[in-house]
Amino acid sequence: MTDASRSYPSRPILAASVAIFRDGKVLLGERARSPGQGLFSLPGGVVELGETLEEAARREVQEETGLEVEIAGFVRHNEVVHRDEAGAVHRHFVIAVFAGRSRQGEPQVSEETLAFRWADPVTLDGLPVTDRLADIVAAARAVLS
Numbered sequence: 001m002t003d004a005s006r007s008y009p010s011r012p013i014l015a016a017s018v019a020i021f022r023d024g025k026v027l028l029g030e031r032a033r034s035p036g037q038g039l040f041s042l043p044g045g046v047v048e049l050g051e052t053l054e055e056a057a058r059r060e061v062q063e064e065t066g067l068e069v070e071i072a073g074f075v076r077h078n079e080v081v082h083r084d085e086a087g088a089v090h091r092h093f094v095i096a097v098f099a100g101r102s103r104q105g106e107p108q109v110s111e112e113t114l115a116f117r118w119a120d121p122v123t124l125d126g127l128p129v130t131d132r133l134a135d136i137v138a139a140a141r142a143v144l145s
Contacts, residue, residue: 007091012094013091013094015047015094015096016047016054018099021144022102026121026141027043027102028041029117035091040129041133042133042136044057044060064113065107070103074143075139078097078132078136079092079094080092097139099144
């Protein structure tokens with residue numbers, strides 16, 4: 001799916017992401033492009049035809065970070081709706097969020113992510129983050145408990 005086909009979609013776009021934890025920290029990536037360019041978020045992306053949500057989450061983490069992730073469980077869904085100045089839906093994603101762990105290796109930047117940071121899951125190190133990220137990370141921590 002191209003970036004252009006994600007703008008003004010005819011229906012919501014299904015995506016998956018993972019709150020990855022290691023040594024009490026959560027992995028955040030700085031987005032390289034819109035939407036949310038410059039904000040920190042969880043690794044993830046669009047579900048491809050024939051993939052389960054967990055398969056998509058694992059694949060997206062591998063593509064974006066180079067890490068293998070162990071999925072611990074489903075956290076919740078997150079809806080992201082952006083409207084243009086006229087009120088038309090410019091972007092609409094429904095994201096299935098998972099909690100997981102990665103035990104080895106360090107994330108590698110990609111064309112989608114400028115930098116990575118293992119952040120405190122409570123404060124998110126004061127980084128500029130995507131909407132509702134603090135609540136999502138808190139819910140993911142609860143899944144791991």
